[in-house]
Amino acid sequence: MSTNKNDQAHEDNFENLEEALGRTEQYIEKNQKKLTFIALAIIIVAVGIFAYQKYYKAPRELNAQAEMFQAQRYFEVDSFNLAINGDGNYDGFLDIIDNFGSTEAGNLASYYTGISYLHLGEYQNAINYLEDFSSSDFILSTLAKAAIGDAYMELGNNEKAASNYMSASTFNTNDFTTPIYLQKAGIAYELTGNYKDALAAYETIEKDFKKSSEARDIEKYITRAKLNLK
Template sequence: MAKKNNIGRRPTGTPRGGRRNAGNEGDQVRIEEDDTLVDIVEVRDQGLDFFERNRTIIIGAVIALIVLVAAALLYQTFIKAPAERNAAEQMQQAQYQFEQDSFSLALTNPGQGYPGFLDIADEYGNTKAGNLANYYAAVSYLNLGKYDAALDYLEDFDAEGELLPAMKAGVRGDLHSELDDFDAAIEDYEEAVEEAGDNYVTGGYYLNKLALLLRKEGRTDEALAAFERLKADFSLSNEATQADKYIATLR
């Protein structure tokens, strides 16, 4: 009596390689095809069984995902996008006063019924314009000599992109310098230069500030290295044109 083979197992005595008997070749091909078909059927049945056992959970998860995506689209279309536009429009008058160096007006009362940077940062804080209002407020307070308030608003400013991180670090350096915390200011200017990367305008501006502060603090070798780097790496910046005179006095 012929022995029955277990499903999915290779029958005993089936050739694995080398020479094949002509009579067994067709049987071997059919056995491999049957094994593949059995594997596919088993996988399909296991998948169906898993779905049946977890139908409620799976359907609930899919519905929840659809609801989340729809809610995100609705929020972006009907709430966030209009808020972004409104905040940008509301800030134009404050920006105008800022550009005129009217920092007090820019902060609280820019005129024509528009809000200042403080109100914009508070009311539209979750928008790009509201976030940028924190930076404007920090710089305004810096120019008004209110350094602690400036630091508070600067820390609330979320700097992203290629330019803003360098500007944030540079303004923090200015604030620490005004507060006579020169070690912290030096670290801030170093960070600003690093964040500036290949931007010769921003990089040269803050590297020059770093070099001047190092010179003021009597850190001659570091100041000389900073001025030499300014001339070599940021030669296109306005500040690089003054580097040679400082290099000559420091050598």
């Protein structure tokens, strides 16, 4: 009796499976054209992405790097106006941003432009271009954040300066730049009257970066912050 029930259950399962397969086949037959279009669309998108990367994006990247070469040379010798605006024969960083903004070179041009404006004393322009820059490179990201902090300090916005210095200190923790930016953050905090956070920044230098140049006289900064806390 039990065997008959099992056989019947197996037969029912096979029937259900055949019925499901039949429905699937009917759906495919009924929607074959639509499914074909979907499959073709996926293939076209994949081919399009490959073609875009190989035949459009990669050549533009190389072209942008070549066009930016002279501007980089001007930047290296502190000819910041020529680096930004070009010399009439070669493009400046602003031209690279306009013409190749979607490339890595165009993104890097935003960094160069921001640093150039910082040196020229055009601090708001420096902030604008440095904030447009983004990179997975810890060193450049750290330098950009710190430069934004410098620009805000020059503009008298010490709170934003402190915030950017603190961000710069955490991007790529090391014994060289981190204590520099912590000290800058502490000074900016003091200028805002925030002696608590200033003290925390100074004490971090004392505790975690004892061998740094900033640690040599950090005690006087700590003492000053503590006195102002009372």
